[in-house]
Amino acid sequence: MHELPVMNGILRVVIRHAAKHRVSRVTAIALRVGKLCDLDAGWMQHYFDYLTPGTVAQGARLDIEWADVVMHCAGCAREFTTEPKSQGFGICPHCGRSGGEILAGTGYFVKSMAAQ
Numbered sequence: 233m234h235e236l237p238v239m240n241g242i243l244r245v246v247i248r249h250a251a252k253h254r255v256s257r258v259t260a261i262a263l264r265v266g267k268l269c270d271l272d273a274g275w276m277q278h279y280f281d282y283l284t285p286g287t288v289a290q291g292a293r294l295d296i297e298w299a300d301v302v303m304h305c306a307g308c309a310r311e312f313t314t315e316p317k318s319q320g321f322g323i324c325p326h327c328g329r330s331g332g333e334i335l336a337g338t339g340y341f342v343k344s345m346a347a348q
């Protein structure tokens with residue numbers, strides 16, 4: 233369960249951003265989360281609600297957009313997207329080889345915020 237420290241970090245970004253733009257209340261936060269982050273949307277909102285009372289983000293809704301995992305095939309050098317929870321994860325659809333460099337789908341960041 234590593235959602236708690238992750239949400240703590242995201243909250244700090246939101247608070248800093250809100251202060252910079254003189255926002256007194258944040259109503260929604262759009263997050264882009266890589267599918268390889270192993271974060272659960274339900275737990276993210278749960279920990280966020282646990283951390284935010286008394287902050288500008290109290291009661292804010294999280295809108296999570298999942299980012300595909302993109303890999304660079306070590307066999308044919310082409311890029312492909314792959315589903316982490318599928319059987320064919322990490323297997324190149326072009327040449328059938330497994331593995332390669334992961335180009336996207338591991339990070340997370342605050343995309344935008346809605347304020348009141």
Ligand SMILES: [Zn+2]
Nearest residue numbers: 305308324327
């Ligand atoms: Zn390939």
